[in-house]
Amino acid sequence: MAVEKLVFTDKLAMFQDQWSPKIIAKMNNVHFKLAKIKGEFVWHSHPETDEVFIVISGEFEMQLRDGKLRLQAGEMCVVPKGVEHRPVASEECAVLLVEPAGTVNTGDAGGALTAFYDEWI
Amino acid sequence: MAVEKLVFTDKLAMFQDQWSPKIIAKMNNVHFKLAKIKGEFVWHSHPETDEVFIVISGEFEMQLRDGKLRLQAGEMCVVPKGVEHRPVASEECAVLLVEPAGTVNTGDAGGALTAFYDEWI
Numbered sequence: 001m002a003v004e005k006l007v008f009t010d011k012l013a014m015f016q017d018q019w020s021p022k023i024i025a026k027m028n029n030v031h032f033k034l035a036k037i038k039g040e041f042v043w044h045s046h047p048e049t050d051e052v053f054i055v056i057s058g059e060f061e062m063q064l065r066d067g068k069l070r071l072q073a074g075e076m077c078v079v080p081k082g083v084e085h086r087p088v089a090s091e092e093c094a095v096l097l098v099e100p101a102g103t104v105n106t107g108d109a110g111g112a113l114t115a116f117y118d119e120w121i
Numbered sequence: 122m123a124v125e126k127l128v129f130t131d132k133l134a135m136f137q138d139q140w141s142p143k144i145i146a147k148m149n150n151v152h153f154k155l156a157k158i159k160g161e162f163v164w165h166s167h168p169e170t171d172e173v174f175i176v177i178s179g180e181f182e183m184q185l186r187d188g189k190l191r192l193q194a195g196e197m198c199v200v201p202k203g204v205e206h207r208p209v210a211s212e213e214c215a216v217l218l219v220e221p222a223g224t225v226n227t228g229d230a231g232g233a234l235t236a237f238y239d240e241w242i
Contacts, residue, residue: 001188002204006197025199027171027219030151032197050148054175056195067122074129074177076153078146083123098148098219 008034008056012094014121019113021097021105022121031101033118038092044109045084051099052078058093062086129155129177133215135242140234142218142226143242152222154239159213165230166205172220173199179214183207 011024011034019041021033037060053062059072062079063086069077079085087095106114132145132155140162142154158181174183180193183200184207190198200206208216227235 001185001190003183003185003190003198003200003206005190005192006199008195008197025173025197027151027173027199028202028221030148030219032173052146052148052153062124064122064124069122069124069126071126076127076129076146077124078127078148079124081149085124098151100149 008094008096011121012036012056018092019105020115021118023118024121026101029101030098031103031118033097033099034121035095035097036092037087037089037095039089041087042106042109042111042113043084043086044107045082046079046099046103046107047082049081049100049103050078051097051103052076053087054096054098056094056096058089058091060087060089060093060095063088129215129217132242133157133177139213140226141236142239144239145242147222150222151219152224152239154218154220155242156216156218156226157213158208158210158216160210162208163227163230163232163234164205164207165228166203167200167220167224167228168203170202170221170224171199172218172224173197174208175217175219177215177217179210179212181208181210181214181216184209
């Protein structure tokens with residue numbers, strides 16, 4: 001068939017590394033990526049695109065320069081392009097990222113947590 | 122703050138009508154729409170775009186010309202552009218649609234179930 005069922009729990013069982021988004025689907029030029037996050041990410045922004053975070057399991061804190069949001073499963077947010085943000089998770093959290101193909105996880109910040117190549121799973 | 126937390130259950134409590142997607146977020150030119158579906162939709166395709174279905178609660182059957190998929194909460198699929206499909210739900214199911222702004226729910230089919238204007242909630 002031209003259409004495949006994607007099961008988040010099955011896909012999440014396929015990898016363990018954190019802060020390393022895995023592409024599971026593509027809609028036009030937009031990638032859907034699952035990531036496991038734990039700990040503090042780097043402050044960064046994406047000058048060229050908005051970015052969506054949908055929480056699949058667990059919870060995390062989205063830190064912003066003017067406040068913070070606590071997001072748990074069944075919740076999402078859109079970080080507008082150019083807005084600095086930093087995800088922080090005290091326990092491992094699974095998120096579905098939705099953003100244009102080619103978006104780099106650390107945006108304009110770079111550094112050790114940069115995933116230069118997002119793998120399909 | 123520049124970023125808002127969106128809670129699917131809160132948004133779903135704001136409307137009752139079925140087959141009438143409500144926009145809850147925008148990422149660049151892409152809309153995120155919640156819809157409640159029950160019964161049989163019309164066969165249709167979107168000649169200009171892929172379309173993503175993420176199940177938030179309940180389950181439904183995605184009928185395709187060459188088969189069908191049963192999708193439940195925690196699962197998603199991408200219907201490629203031009204591929205005929207028909208969602209069918211025996212009980213009410215809540216789905217998150219992800220597709221370019223301006224995508225019409227009935228695609229190339231039209232008819233009574235067409236939502237000509239998608240409302241923001």
